[in-house]
Amino acid sequence: MAGPLTSLKVLDFSTLLPGPYATMLLADMGADVLRVEAPDRVDLTKVMPPFDGKNSTAFSYLTRGKKTLPLNLKQADDIEKVKELIHDYDIVIEQFRPGVMDRLGIGYETLKAINPKLIYCAITGYGQTGPYRDRAGHDINYLALSGVSSHCGRADSGPPPMGIQIADVAGGSHHAVMGILAAVIHRQQTGEGQFVDISMTDAAFALNAMSGAACLAGGQEQKPESSLLNGGSFYDYYRTKDGRWLSVGSLEPQFSARFCDTLDLADMKSLALSQKPEHQQKLKQALKEKIAGKTLAEWQATFADQDACVEPVLTISEAAEHPQLKARDMVIEVDRGDGKLQMQIGRPVKFSA
Template identity: 50%
Template sequence: MGALAGLKILDFSTLLPGPFATLMLADMGAEVLKVSSKSKADIVIDYPPFVEGTEISVNQAWLGRNKKTISLNLKDAQSIEIIKKLILEYDIVMEQFRPGVMEKLGLGYETLKAVNPELIYCSLTGYGQTGPLKMKAGHDINYLSRSGNMAQAGRKSTGPVLTNMQIADVAVGSMNSVIGILAAVHYRNNTGKGQQVDVSMYDGLIPFNSMDGAAFLATGKEPGREEERLNGGCIYDFYETKDGKYLSVGCLEPKFWNNFCTCIGRPEYIEGTVWPADIAEVKADIISRIKEKSLKDWMEIFNDKDVCVEPVLNLEEALIKDEHMQARKMVVDVVVPESEGKTVKQLGSPIKLSECPIEYKQGGYPIGYHTYEVIEQLGFTKEQIKEMEKKGVFR
């Protein structure tokens, strides 16, 4: 049994944050039923490439892993009745529409709570269910910008920089949804009461200002780019090597700094610490020193030394060749449904449970694959299902 066996989740979310949250839960044993529309585009799961020989994108195969999928036209009254039947069993809802959309469809929290008072209803949005920005559209870059995080990120010469990773979507939206849902499950186990979980990607980025944010609230001093401990103001930074590759240097503590200075042949810098008074001169010299050798040469020098120095790896190096990644099983081979047993490599779950390890049962199914199976289990006859099909209920 998975750790979350017995939890049944009805997932209305699209794009990345909600589907990744329910993927985490499904990997740990929750039964997730994804509600989609065959006629509505999703720029994440519709995005190529596709698994060879199938019409399933690699994103769909990944984000749909360990889930079932049905297709419903949520603007059809009969679809709403089907949902109300489903939540008597699937008593956790994950939705990612703007505030008010589910209410207009007849699927808002208060409406569904009246059907099942123990319902846990997670609403994941950009700016939350309240406040003047609640209806505003946004993407990861916008939440990062408005939250204050980008004001001190990047270089003085360039301003803020893109990271090619969805920090607000995954590190905030997905993870806080998982935390919120599991907290609500624990509360329901203790009290018998369900509740709505309001997760805002913007909200979750406010604490990401972390130590600089805490310092600003206490002093009123704005942090500047390349002026703070963790944004390039000290030696903690990236350094280009002779062959155009990069090292990450994180030697903040004295013992790491001492070892680093020794390894690069600059023991005279030890006393000045990782953030010396003459930081500009010291850093310029270290930049020049690191450029004298290739990445391979430097890693041989730093190997087995306690220095907090690592190479900046590309995806092939990080996801295919890295021995530690392989030992941690962070890339897994998963069977893709409807592909004659074909497997595809996927990003694995970061949660390691000793008593109930993660199982990768199958990749994501084509949209709506389980529709008839699920509808029949609700008690509808084959004739009723055929009639619904004609009416476009499953569109």
């Protein structure tokens, strides 16, 4: 695929979501990605419904733009093939538990001896060091241990299982790509490759951002529905008459004033600007009652020309048809492997050249 990373060749040993998503991003930006597929070990995304053609939709999406090489890493001949490839491939991504690639005979030190400029990225749940390095985990566990789950959801119901894999993708995949590209720049400057250690728990912990800063430096532990942005203010979701939801993010004075005027709640403007919890709760109750009086379509029409940070909660299929996402080419058609086209999410990074 065309893109700014056409000079990079990536050997991908990963399965499931974090590593394949990272290498898909690299392939989308032009990298030459060769995916090593074990003939005796099925990638679970390959058999995860729903299917479109012979493969699952998830597998088709995550493997787009990549070539595939079947290799049995328990066979000496195939291990030698990996060592031969390393002369030409300058980036390795793997997602095994720490030490597995070493036991197979193709760990970082071994491959580095063959290609000193090699950039080797390992994505794991807890990283290459620490007491949890060999522990199993999933996205929900990384979010729990990193503190993210503790301040999400509702005070009376606890943290929700997220609709997307935050630690896997926003944590593991994106940080892996950042780490690899930073290592590429370092190699351009010094000629040296290096090992990039990505822990999905580390990355999820870093995603705490403002709430983490408030806790560590300010001593303020954020709880569900306790702050401006996690349900403690009128910045929230509201159910409509037809059971849909409307998002309200009208925080700034000019937006909150326009929002209240549009809802014929001009007398609530001062509450929107107040930091007092009781004022915010009074406003939220008024908004719940007001917004429940019309359907989502009616509210969309009401706010269509109002610059007030109010938007409908769309399904994925609805979002795919939204004129903004369509204008940004965020839905594309890709050959699924049998000559037929499949609709997929497009590349979110746009380049001028």
